Amino acid sequence: MNSRKKDLSVAERCAIPRHPMPTQAASIRVKNFDEVAVGWGKETAMDEAARCLMCKKPQCVLNCPAEIDIPGFIGKIAEGDFLEAARILRASSALPAVCGRVCPQETQCELTCVMGKKFKPVAIGRLERFASDFALFEQELPLPAIAPPTGKKVAVVGAGPAGITAAGDLIKLGHEVTLFEALHKPGGVLIYGIPEFRLPKEIVRRELDIIQQLGVKLVNNFIVGRTATVDELLEEFDAIFLGNGAGAPSFLNIPGENLNGVYSASEYLTRCNLMKSYLFPNYTTPVARGNRVAVLGGGNVAMDAVRMALRLGAEEATILYRRSRVEMPARVEEVEHADEEGVKFNFLVNPVRFIGNELGWIKGIECIRMELGEPDSSGRRRPIPLKGSEFIVDVDMAVVAIGQSANPIVASTATGVDTNARGYFIADEEGRTTKPGVFAGGDIVTGAATVILAIGAGKKAARAMHDYLSGNNSWPEQLLPQAEWTDRPAK
Numbered sequence: 001m002n003s004r005k006k007d008l009s010v011a012e013r014c015a016i017p018r019h020p021m022p023t024q025a026a027s028i029r030v031k032n033f034d035e036v037a038v039g040w041g042k043e044t045a046m047d048e049a050a051r052c053l054m055c056k057k058p059q060c061v062l063n064c065p066a067e068i069d070i071p072g073f074i075g076k077i078a079e080g081d082f083l084e085a086a087r088i089l090r091a092s093s094a095l096p097a098v099c100g101r102v103c104p105q106e107t108q109c110e111l112t113c114v115m116g117k118k119f120k121p122v123a124i125g126r127l128e129r130f131a132s133d134f135a136l137f138e139q140e141l142p143l144p145a146i147a148p149p150t151g152k153k154v155a156v157v158g159a160g161p162a163g164i165t166a167a168g169d170l171i172k173l174g175h176e177v178t179l180f181e182a183l184h185k186p187g188g189v190l191i192y193g194i195p196e197f198r199l200p201k202e203i204v205r206r207e208l209d210i211i212q213q214l215g216v217k218l219v220n221n222f223i224v225g226r227t228a229t230v231d232e233l234l235e236e237f238d239a240i241f242l243g244n245g246a247g248a249p250s251f252l253n254i255p256g257e258n259l260n261g262v263y264s265a266s267e268y269l270t271r272c273n274l275m276k277s278y279l280f281p282n283y284t285t286p287v288a289r290g291n292r293v294a295v296l297g298g299g300n301v302a303m304d305a306v307r308m309a310l311r312l313g314a315e316e317a318t319i320l321y322r323r324s325r326v327e328m329p330a331r332v333e334e335v336e337h338a339d340e341e342g343v344k345f346n347f348l349v350n351p352v353r354f355i356g357n358e359l360g361w362i363k364g365i366e367c368i369r370m371e372l373g374e375p376d377s378s379g380r381r382r383p384i385p386l387k388g389s390e391f392i393v394d395v396d397m398a399v400v401a402i403g404q405s406a407n408p409i410v411a412s413t414a415t416g417v418d419t420n421a422r423g424y425f426i427a428d429e430e431g432r433t434t435k436p437g438v439f440a441g442g443d444i445v446t447g448a449a450t451v452i453l454a455i456g457a458g459k460k461a462a463r464a465m466h467d468y469l470s471g472n473n474s475w476p477e478q479l480l481p482q483a484e485w486t487d488r489p490a491k
Helices: 010-014 042-049 070-079 082-092 096-102 124-138 161-172 201-213 230-236 265-273 300-311 332-341 451-469
Strands: 153-157 176-180 217-219 239-242 262-264 292-296 316-321 344-347 349-356 362-375 381-385 391-394 397-400 438-440
Touching: 042 070, 042 124, 070 082, 070 124, 082 096, 082 124, 096 124, 096 201, 096 451, 124 201, 153 161, 153 230, 161 176, 161 201, 161 239, 161 451, 201 217, 230 239, 239 451, 262 265, 265 300, 265 397, 292 300, 300 316, 300 332, 300 397, 316 349, 362 397, 438 451
Parallel strands: 153 176, 153 239, 176 217, 239 438, 262 397, 292 316, 292 397, 316 344
Antiparallel strands: 349 362, 362 381, 362 391
């Protein structure tokens, strides 16, 4: 294998074009649930890694919530030392193979890549996926060293990205960690929210296996707030991390939303992803299979739902979005994949009611056309209804994908842990809540955000928890006022 790529001049590196990611053909992938992106071979990965300029002050690292040594792992790929590249990745992230697939690198590490100032940025995410997959499927990476036991016990609530990260970091620091998951499988949104064709479940399972091999105890089917309260857990554990996410669905609250055939994206994707309803009746959780399906929303969850509908046999799958394509929060790559697969986009429209038939099943959606006004608090132009522009979209199924909200079950049993007006835990940048010993991070603090931001929150909280468990019992007297917390862009 050619390792000379590490010795290239700057001019030679700049002359290498960014490598595309090969994918299944749209006509084929729309009929299966296999991963869309095929992945790179070793030579392609080395060629792409050779594009990295190895900056002395890498801005990409500063823009990575997981704090990965990006030039370090890319340099090892360029040399052909893929296992060492994977080791560098795993030193900072418990979920590198996941991040390499679903994180929005284009708005984070790749956004500040120096190569990107004149050329296309280095494909950092795709290289992360390559090296991580190498260690998961080709050559096993030895487990990292564990610090001597501290005698401290930590409970982590929620086996999603934030909880997995916190658990993985805390176990390496020598603490005894128990990870509690409400559902029958761990992974959180990685398992129930993101489809197989974007993130294979085997990837998540293997990443989780590693933190269990490190010693994290996993307890499934444990609903904190019902099986045991937060207060009860505090009697057994020295500290708690609340990373239970924002899994409650949001609705439009318009007439007809209770009709048969109208799903929240949370329910629809959970049935398909976690409960494998797409294999019904081999798996016994059913799901409606519409011929004309409309998905309401413009984020990644909406893209996941509409592409799922196509794979379940929909003849026509349409996105209804109240802004224009430019304002869509979904990743450009996901929108392009949906477009290639035949998804239709109906922009600048907003549903006002669902219409049912005599049997109580949805048969149409009344919408109103919109125009864009001045930017709102999100920075996007505010949609304004056009009076008298109502029209009907004929459908036999609809999926509402307009975001998630906080589930109150955990908070209702966490005495002294304050929440804001929207039900999210109040915590500082280090994850400290209003109750000493209780930390929180991820979507249950920020509102629905990205996987990588949840991972970053888990890392920060793990450091603060270690500090707390090591004897520094100082606690902020006053946390950020509730009004300073706002939701981040949806996944």
